Amino acid sequence: MLSVIIPTVQKKIEVLKTLINLLQKDSSVDEIFIINNKPEFSLEFSGNKLKIYTPEANIYVNPAWNLGINKIKNENFVLLNDDLLVCEDFCKRVVNSEIFNDKKTGLIGVYPGSITQFSKADNIDVPENKINAEPEFLPLDRYLGTGDWGVAIFGKKQNYYEIPEDLKIIYGDNYLIYQNMKNHKQNYSVSNLPINHIHSSSSASPEFSKIVAEDILNSKKYFSADNSIPAADINSDFKIEYRGNVCIVNFTDGKTSLYFMYRNDKGMLPDKKITLQLCSLMPDNNMQLALKIINTIKSDQNRPC
Numbered sequence: 250m251l252s253v254i255i256p257t258v259q260k261k262i263e264v265l266k267t268l269i270n271l272l273q274k275d276s277s278v279d280e281i282f283i284i285n286n287k288p289e290f291s292l293e294f295s296g297n298k299l300k301i302y303t304p305e306a307n308i309y310v311n312p313a314w315n316l317g318i319n320k321i322k323n324e325n326f327v328l329l330n331d332d333l334l335v336c337e338d339f340c341k342r343v344v345n346s347e348i349f350n351d352k353k354t355g356l357i358g359v360y361p362g363s364i365t366q367f368s369k370a371d372n373i374d375v376p377e378n379k380i381n382a383e384p385e386f387l388p389l390d391r392y393l394g395t396g397d398w399g400v401a402i403f404g405k406k407q408n409y410y411e412i413p414e415d416l417k418i419i420y421g422d423n424y425l426i427y428q429n430m431k432n433h434k435q436n437y438s439v440s441n442l443p444i445n446h447i448h449s450s451s452s453a454s455p456e457f458s459k460i461v462a463e464d465i466l467n468s469k470k471y472f473s474a475d476n477s478i479p480a481a482d483i484n485s486d487f488k489i490e491y492r493g494n495v496c497i498v499n500f501t502d503g504k505t506s507l508y509f510m511y512r513n514d515k516g517m518l519p520d521k522k523i524t525l526q527l528c529s530l531m532p533d534n535n536m537q538l539a540l541k542i543i544n545t546i547k548s549d550q551n552r553p554c
Contacts, residue, residue, distance in 0.1 A: 251344050252280040254317035257331035259287045259369045261447055265331045266294065277341035282321050284313040300497055302445065309460065311421035313414040319407050325349075328402040328411070332370075333446040335401070336378045341440060343403050348386040355408050355429030358422065360387055360400035360440035366448040376443035389436040392426035393472065393530060394505045398438055399423075400446055408434060415467040417460050419508060424471055445528045458493020465495060465508055491546060491553055492511065498542055511546055 253272055257265055269396050273296050284459050285303040293303050302320065314328055325344055329335075345350055349357060388400070397508045399435030410428035420489045426436050490497040496511035509526040512518055520543055527539040546552060 250279040250323050251277045251340055252264050252276055252282060252317075252321035252323040252326045253329055254282050254284070254314060254321065254326060255314035255329045255478070256284040256286055256317070257292075258307065259285070259290055259292070261332050263264075264334060264370050264373060264447065266333055266488050267375065268297065268329070268331070269294055269299065271335060275338055275340045277338075277344050284301060284308070284317060284361075286310075286313060287368065309417035311411050311416050311418065314413065315411050318406060318411075321457070323504060326404060326405050326406065328399075330400045330446070332521055333364075333400055333444055334375050336376045336411065336443050338378075339401075339442055339444075340403075342384050342442060346384060346386070348401065348437060349403060353435050355432075355434030355436045357386065357403040357437045357439050358389070358395070358426075359401050359444060360438035361396040361441075362473075363440045363442060364397050365443045366446055370447055370453055371449060373391060373445050376445050378411065378443070379441065384439050385441045386437040386439055389438050390430075392423050392430060394507055395423065395426065396447065396499075396506045397448075398426075400444065402438075408432075409482075413467075413471060416464050416471070419461055419464045420458055420468045420471075423468075427472060458495060459491055461508070462494045462510060463542050465510055475541065487542070487545075489549060496546060517546075 255265070255268075258515055259265070269281060272281050279298055280300065281296070281298045283292060283294070283299065283301045285301055286307040286309065288303045288307070290303060291303070294301065308316065313445050317328070318326065327340060343357060348354055349485070364377065389395070402422060402425065408429055410425060412424050416424060429436055487498045487500045490499060494510055494512050496509055500505040500506070507527065509523065509530070510518065511523055524536065524539045527542060528536065
């Protein structure tokens with residue numbers, strides 16, 4: 250059986266309610282563990298599988314994952330975002346697969362191409378299963394720039410590694426992937442199981458931007474520099490997103506995202522400092538692409554001053 254762990258700050262409460270109803274119907278799930286990271290507002294949900302834990306204050310997503318792993322009753326788990334809707338029997342179709350039950354498997358996330366992104370909760374609905382479609386599992390051989398792979402992460406407790414306390418909002422999934430790679434486990438991305446997702450609905454909030462910036466700085470101590478993003482993934486076009494002092498480059502291939510500091514409280518960082526950050530994430534220290542990204546930021550009239 251499977252335990253579902255969902256941290257929430259209640260940004261899209263109706264979406265969360267629908268998600269819980271879907272999970273209640275999934276026969277592979279017998280525990281839904283919600284961490285209410287907005288304790289000033291109680292969650293008025295009920296169900297025979299449902300457990301709600303409310304800390305005294307927001308502990309943020311990565312510590313909530315750590316907490317959830319220690320509280321759940323099952324060996325099998327899935328970490329789910331609270332701002333998505335899955336197809337029917339989504340969990341069942343993953344945990345009943347040979348790949349999930351293979352001892353060599355580490356973690357299974359979502360192939361970003363299987364995710365349909367929505368900007369508003371008003372438009373999101375439950376995705377339909379493809380007729381006679383079976384999940385497909387693609388080996389994942391890197392741990393940085395994995396896009397939205399981490400919106401749903403399946404695994405077993407023995408393959409979960411406690412995320413460091415100084416990574417609070419982002420890089421938790423990357424850390425888990427990395428630890429499994431170091432321990433000779435094969436991670437996967439599952440496709441052919443559709444997900445509808447409200448992109449960055451919680452972590453994009455202004456109140457979290459400072460913490461995201463700190464996560465980026467703290468991440469340097471946990472990852473080696475030998476896992477830059479394959480060139481095939483970053484030659485496509487990209488879109489720029491800003492969260493406080495953090496810039497996110499989302500490549501339109503749907504598989505790759507880069508997080509880096511582009512400014513401080515005094516203004517935009519010098520080109521050299523941004524270039525060093527970008528080149529550390531990209532293959533062959535791709536200076537040409539780094540300069541293209543910097544010039545795009547500089548010319549962006551919607552960029553926060």
